[in-house]
Amino acid sequence: MMGKALSSDFLKIRGKGLWFLVFLGPIGLVAMQALNFGLRYDYMTQTYAGQLWETLLQNILLFVPLALFLGITLVSSQLANVEHSSNAWKQLLALPVSRSIVFSSKFTLCVILLTVSCLLLAIGTTVLGLSLKFNTDIPIGDIVRLCFMPLLASFPALALMLWLSLTIKNQAIPVSFGIVAAITSLFTINLSEYLPINWPIFAYLGPNQELFAGAGLALGAAIMLIGLLHFNGKDVG
Amino acid sequence: MNEWVIETKGLSKRYKGRYAVSNLNLKIARGDIYGFLGPNGAGKTTTIRMLLGLIKPSNGSVHIFGKALNKDKLSILRRIGSLVEYPSYYGHLSAVDNLEAIRRILDVPTARIAEVLDIVGLAKEARRPVKGFSLGMKQRLGIASALLGNPELLMLDEPTNGLDPSGILEIRELIKQMPKQHGITVLISSHLLSEVELTAGTVGIIRQGELVFQDTIENLHQQAKGSISLSVSEPELAMTLLKEHGINAIMNDSSILLEQTNNETIARMVKRLVERDHSIYRVEEKRKSLEDLFLQIVGEGKRA
Structure with missing residues (x-):
């Protein structure tokens, strides 16, 4: 059943700009670093000689949480808006498919889209490093961790944003909230590591990276469950 | 079941x-x-x-x-x-x-x-x-x-x-x-x-x-069937006469209203009235359209 709902959702996002967003995020991040390194190539390669890959990853990392939060906000809102803007909830939920499946299918779709984004970021980072003639000793492990650990740690945001987007018809509310949260995340790094908004960056940086990713998954699952229960009991107006 | x-x-x-x-x-x-x-x-x-x-x-x-x-x-x-x-x-x-x-x-x-x-x-x-x-x-x-x-x-x-x-x-x-x-x-x-x-x-x-x-x-x-309305010269007398003959009618202003509309009843009634020298001015059928009935059903209980 899940597969059917998911394939239906894939069809519905056609031409809604979601795939564009998926590509825009990673390409934007990589392009920024291409400029950063390209414009001051000599300075960068001299100053950071011997640790070029690390420097590149550090520079990208600064923007990964921001990009993730923005991506999550826009993807979940756009996805929900497919149903909101067409008054399709009453039609969709009168079909023989449980609301849990509908909700989980949207969640899965978000995860798939964001995973594709993160995968593109990994590929883009590697390609950028190679074309800047960094050594061929590619830190694959680090690149993969950079691209996917923050994603896992941002599951609470994903669950929350999807829940808000799916249940509030006026998408201005979840989108504003998400953008404010994304920008705030740039300035909260010195605050407590218990703040979930910091988890994506700590899931790559800190000691106990796995703990942050794991906590993200767990809290994300909890929020999704609450959202699911609320969505299940909601009247469709 | x-x-x-x-x-x-x-x-x-x-x-x-x-x-x-x-x-x-x-x-x-x-x-x-x-x-x-x-x-x-x-x-x-x-x-x-x-x-x-x-x-x-x-x-x-x-x-x-x-x-x-x-x-x-x-x-x-x-x-x-x-x-x-x-x-x-x-x-x-x-x-x-x-x-x-x-x-x-x-x-x-x-x-x-x-x-x-x-x-x-x-x-x-x-x-x-x-x-x-x-x-x-x-x-x-x-x-x-x-x-x-x-x-x-x-x-x-x-x-x-x-x-x-x-x-x-x-x-x-x-x-x-x-x-x-x-x-x-x-x-x-x-x-x-x-x-x-x-x-x-x-x-x-x-x-x-x-x-x-x-x-x-x-x-x-x-329910939407009509009623027959009869206007006669002396409605009160006519009413008494109809009652004697076992025909149920109601007075409405100066006309007589009959819920039953089958032909025999109407014929019998007119005959009796004419025999007693009542002048019959009009025999009208009042039809309620379904729409009227609907509006009536829907309108009942609504404050005027």
């Missing part, structure tokens, strides 16, 4: 202390076309949403195909096609893709899409994005989606809204065929009696959330 396709018992929905629907006992027989009538805001859409499990009733129960909706929701919904209020459509997709999105969930053969588009007469426009459709075409697409899963029960909420007269006629013919050709039971809501008069076998009339009439359309016609 369960001959009813839809049976609700004491179905109620309360919004912030006000009942949008209260104590509704609907009974809809298999193969029937049930016209669900009421003015705007009477609770028709709320009821249909409850029947589809879109909103939860505050009280009461819904049984469809003899099964409780809150227990067997998905297996019941599999056998229902619905169109609730204004049509739902994904504007950026073509008609075919809109149906495909639903088909993937219903899991019917792809060929069914062409079939339903053909039934509603949209086959030619199938590839155009739906946002460019006229309201009537969107409404037809909605009906096509409702038919997609080969339903046994169709719930159409104001399906002819926004259609032009020829579109209304087409949809009406389409709905009429459903029980005959496919054995489908149809629940169709409308705020116009004339709309369902020609298609429905049974009508339920809802007013301010309460079901005020539920019977066959023939019985509604019976």
Whole structure:
């Protein structure tokens, strides 16, 4: 059943700009670093000689949480808006498919889209490093961790944003909230590591990276469950 | 045991202390076309949403195909096609893709899409994005989606809204065929009696959330039968005379009203009156149209 709902959702996002967003995020991040390194190539390669890959990853990392939060906000809102803007909830939920499946299918779709984004970021980072003639000793492990650990740690945001987007018809509310949260995340790094908004960056940086990713998954699952229960009991107006 | 396709018992929905629907006992027989009538805001859409499990009733129960909706929701919904209020459509997709999105969930053969588009007469426009459709075409697409899963029960909420007269006629013919050709039971809501008069076998009339009439359309016609009004020179004397002959009549101003309208009674009455030298000025039949009756039923209980 899940597969059917998911394939239906894939069809519905056609031409809604979601795939564009998926590509825009990673390409934007990589392009920024291409400029950063390209414009001051000599300075960068001299100053950071011997640790070029690390420097590149550090520079990208600064923007990964921001990009993730923005991506999550826009993807979940756009996805929900497919149903909101067409008054399709009453039609969709009168079909023989449980609301849990509908909700989980949207969640899965978000995860798939964001995973594709993160995968593109990994590929883009590697390609950028190679074309800047960094050594061929590619830190694959680090690149993969950079691209996917923050994603896992941002599951609470994903669950929350999807829940808000799916249940509030006026998408201005979840989108504003998400953008404010994304920008705030740039300035909260010195605050407590218990703040979930910091988890994506700590899931790559800190000691106990796995703990942050794991906590993200767990809290994300909890929020999704609450959202699911609320969505299940909601009247469709 | 369960001959009813839809049976609700004491179905109620309360919004912030006000009942949008209260104590509704609907009974809809298999193969029937049930016209669900009421003015705007009477609770028709709320009821249909409850029947589809879109909103939860505050009280009461819904049984469809003899099964409780809150227990067997998905297996019941599999056998229902619905169109609730204004049509739902994904504007950026073509008609075919809109149906495909639903088909993937219903899991019917792809060929069914062409079939339903053909039934509603949209086959030619199938590839155009739906946002460019006229309201009537969107409404037809909605009906096509409702038919997609080969339903046994169709719930159409104001399906002819926004259609032009020829579109209304087409949809009406389409709905009429459903029980005959496919054995489908149809629940169709409308705020116009004339709309369902020609298609429905049974009508339920809802007013301010309460079901005020539920019977066959023939019985509604019976109620709408006219009365005979008689104006004579001396109405009081005439009344006494009629009473002596066992004819029930009521005085209304200076005329006499007869509920019975069969020919013999009228003939007998006129004869008696003429024998006693009453001057008969007029014998009129006062017909109530169905629309009048509907308005009367709907209007009762409303503050003047």
